[in-house]
Amino acid sequence: MRDLPSAATPPFVSLDLDDVLPATLAGAHVAIGNFDGMHRGHQAVVEATLDRARAHGRPALAFTFEPHPRSHFAPEHPVFRLSPPDVKARLMAALGLDGLVVARFDAAFAGLSAQAFVEDVLLGKLQVGGVTVGWDFHFGRGRVGDPAFLDAAGRRHGFSVDVVEPFVCEDGDNVSSSRVRAALAAGDLAEAAGLLGYRWFVRGPVVGGDRRGRDLGFSTANMTLAPACRLRQGVYAVTFTVDGVAHPGVANWGRRPQFGEGLPVLETHVFDFAGDLYGKIAEVRFVSWLRPEEKFANVAALVAQMHLDAAEARAVLAGMDPGTALERDLAARALGAGPAS
Template sequence: MKPTPSIYRHLPRHDTRRPSAVTIGNFDGVHLGHRAILSCLRAAAAEHSLCPTVMTFSPHPRAFFARRAQRPELIPTQISSLRDKVALLAGEGIEQIALVRFNQAFAELSPETFISRLLVDGLNTRWLLVGEDFRFGNKRAGDIALLRQAGERYGFSVQTIADVTDSHERRISSTDVRTALAVGELERARALLGAPFRISGHVIHGRKLGRTIGFPTLNLRVPDPCAARSGIYVVRVHGLADEPLAGVASLGVRPTVADGGALLLETHLLDRSLDAYGKLASVEFLRYLRDEEKFPDLPTLTAAIASDVRGARDYFAIHGL
């Protein structure tokens, strides 16, 4: 396991002046396109003895502008929680994450202030990697030419990278991942991400209804708004035992037992019972089984869950863990 990166919510950094190799983006999902960028960053950092660093934002800039315009339907769904994003970035060898708060003051930063405050004073940037169409600063006034001019003045080089495409020459993007997850196309999402989609979190207490009907569950909070389609899934659970555990999970608001409930991931482990409250679990989504439904009564709900469990057993009988 790679060490957890240092996370800075305020710049300049308080504990180091180590020079950095930096890339900037939202990195939601850390898909194969992101991984190609991070691989390039990591190689440059090693070559120049720099600290591989990602600057990312919370909330997503599109979410900020959508809320400001009172257009909640334009808020992008989240592929990864912050915890999962950090873990994925750590897995790619990133040692520093600058988690910048995207608010009105940040949106109004001039391009020159963005460069001097964040890149130069904030991270001691010596090498910068951005997309060919990268824009920044108030009203997106900053561009690559301005970055290169600033680099000559402050002593950092600027590299650009073209869009990363799949085997069919289609651009790999977080939007593509969101689209696949929204319709339950887990194989497509996996091909874009390079790994199964997953949600991680600490197991929390729920209503404990599952244990009364013979299907106890592990409950996890999920990113809001979550990119994955609500419904029933075959899943694999990591972190609670030495080996992965087979399960079936419900992602949704539990319409049969709660009105207006919060979105929750409830996972029933197959042939395994354990006390997991407070433990960190990672749930990988393997197959979409069906939509979430509101049943007329608990016996009908129980029968549906039993059918879902049979579907999960059939999956693991064919594919294994």
């Protein structure tokens, strides 16, 4: 894995496809894909893009689509998104890309022919010097475009095309966003982190709750996750970052069966913290799954278990390794310290 960018790296640029491309980004080598989760397979595509760009003294960009194309073609089957747009941009910046361009995936975009995708989008709007895609990348109306189509177009129009083969994990299987989703749905955080190359995290505003946790001696910072989130419901050891400070904590993701089933909420008890968190943007990184959510005989039994959960979470977090270089860089950025050295 490549060294991560230093503090001297130019500012990361986020653009919509319809924005005017800055002259400094013309001729860039561009990684193309959905990149949900930016797992190790996606990182291999980015690394190949960076290698090609640096070899030719060009900028390196990513080009992706929002919403996820599956949400357009099958809206009745919501996608469990691993990395919403803001998180995806943070991951790409941490990997060393110079910027991200996002196309709105709507009926008009989905209706582009493969040839129009090349000529109007890649050449016209992105002004690519080269592109990098995964082995299974398809594009254009009816998914007519594939790596072979792209390679032929590149030869005609004078841009390079690199195709990255599947990333094979240590278990011999290919990494994929679907595998990451399945691991998170099973509460297997170690498997998910091994596929992603970092511990999975969510980011969003702290919202008001019923303040029941405070009455139980465990005040919580509540966050609402996307309805399609399929993370296994239960209790987790987590880190909670807010205002540039990372705190250890224990979190419950679920419907709180002790007090009646409701919509799932992420409730984090931040250890040794006093202060008002409402409305602040926080990041919760999931470190270890502790137990499933359950209903106890009474509230006293619940509180007793909460004390045990907190003690277990403290022990887990005290022995937590700092993670991969990418994870350390992401943590440094969340703390407002810039890229990790």
